[in-house]
Amino acid sequence: NAGVTQTPKFRVLKTGQSMTLLCAQDMNHEYMYWYRQDPGMGLRLIHYSVGEGTTAKGEVPDGYNVSRLKKQNFLLGLESAAPSQTSVYFCASSYPQGQTEAFFGQGTRLTVV
């Protein structure tokens, strides 16, 4: 099994450009999440989804949008990138039961110049 796959792995954007990060999972998980990782701050939740067609805001949602049109995919969009969005982005997925672990992708390193 591939698990959780993120594309792309690296990207450099200019301020004001837009892009979409794709997350795909092949474990039939209901829940999916987008986190960002910044030095000294751990991981912070951007948006999450509890099922196909549903999304919700996390701790740091401003400047991002998401969509979950298919159960296996969770897209994270940046409409107008800002240098403050330079970060490593991680997608994760899990079953609905809280006691199961979240499985993480390998991350996308995004630099906004």
Add this chain to the structure above:
Amino acid sequence: AQSVTQLDSQVPVFEEAPVELRCNYSSSVSVYLFWYVQYPNQGLQLLLKYLSGSTLVESINGFEAEFNKSQTSFHLRKPSVHISDTAEYFCAVSGQTGGTSYGKLTFGQGTILTVHP
């Protein structure tokens, strides 16, 4: 609301020495507790978790963590570390099922463990 504090940002140790990575949390609801490990340029992998029952939980590679409800702590320990344990370690909490936690994780700031030969 939940928060997690990892008390040490960096922990350098020599190979075969014991190590403890400290984690404290606060929450208004009952929680599940996790330790994740991140090797350089990789994603996060689950190291161990506390859900209920015995307060001492163990991983397959020799780490253990003890849930202390009165001190709201979940410290990670290993009696003898190896060079390959060099990584960043994250403590995380999730609200228990039944509420609206939806498995969302709140992470600590991370502790970089560096094992020297």
